[in-house]
Amino acid sequence: MTASVALRFGYPVTATVPSVTFAEGVREHQDEVYGVALRITGDRDAALDVASATFLKAYRAFDRYDQVRPLRHWLLRIATNEAITYVRKRGRELRRRVEVEHASAIPDPTASPDTESVAREDRARIRAAVSTLPELYRVVIVLRYFNDLSVEEIAQVTGRPASTVGVQLLRGRALLRSSLGAGR
Helix, strand or coil, rough: CCCHHHHCCCCCCCCCCCCCHHHHHHHHHHHHHHHHHHHCCCCCHHHHHHHHHHHHHHHHHHCCCCCCCCCCHHHHHHHHHHHHHHHEEEEEECCCCCCCHHHCCCCCCCHHHHHHHHHHHHHHHHHHHHHCCCCCHHHHHHHHHCCCCCCCHHHHHHCCCCCHHHHHHHHHHHHHHHHHHHHH
């Protein structure tokens, strides 16, 4: 029975949301949580610490998690906040120290060595430029372009209005453009 028919006849409408266990959530989202932490902190060891802290906090609060909302957004919000806190505690000493091979996607097997080398250099330049962005812009850029979240999803994860996220993306892209343009 559809909701509109149930409402018309006065029947209670109950939405059945598939229950997710904590272990399933960890298995499904651990790589993405680590990736967000890595891109915000710029350090593999720090990212592991942040991911661990994220899942520990999530485990402790899992009974309060609203199962109607996406688990991915909830975990990414915790990871983002943990990474920001970690970077703030450590100050600006943490910079991009991760090797491109560890943070980049699987290379295209059909690409020539020259093309792959140029692409690797471009990825390294982009990652280095992203790591120098102010935290305000780095977070939204990472979530948008490295995690493929929409503006609305980023707003949910960060707790900022969607219009603010949009402006921060525009400004972050402008800073990246000028940073990358100055590097050539």
